[in-house]
Amino acid sequence: MSEQLPTDRELQILGVLWARGECTVREVYEELRGQGEALAQNTVQAFLRLMTEKKLVTYRQQGRAFVYQAAVAEKRTRGRLVSSLVQRAFDGAVDALVQSAFDAKPPSEAELQRLEELLKQHRAGKKKSR
Structure with missing residues (x-):
């Protein structure tokens, strides 16, 4: 199973x-x-x-x-x-998920900062793997 x-x-x-x-x-x-x-x-x-x-x-x-x-x-x-x-x-669609999450509960400033950091890390990881 x-x-x-x-x-x-x-x-x-x-x-x-x-x-x-x-x-x-x-x-x-x-x-x-x-x-x-x-x-x-x-x-x-x-x-x-x-x-x-x-x-x-x-x-x-x-x-x-x-x-x-x-x-x-x-x-x-x-x-x-x-x-x-x-x-x-x-x-x-990940962007649609994120938009729905924002609509359901607007993120705090701290959460937005954390999201920006996650985006930076994700982009840096993408560049390394190319």
Whole structure:
């Protein structure tokens, strides 16, 4: 089975695992609850079981508890999600994605400066690879 993209809820759970490294079901549940999510602990457990089947997480048993960790890298996963979005929603047009992002949430001055730096780095990298 090829690596599947996570759903929104699965991405939330992966975010907890990426930030913390390893967690029990209870720890993931408590973190999500602390973020204001109204989930039952057995719902989190069901998600983690499905995510194991999808090969998004792995686990080891520690006593009676299962300790989960992300089986997919954060950078690669986010990249695949963005790539999928660009293709599906913007017909591959990165500029249309950026324009939509700006329309949805105007960037702060600090974000604009960071974007300018990223453009410079990207252009410098393109020149080196020619």
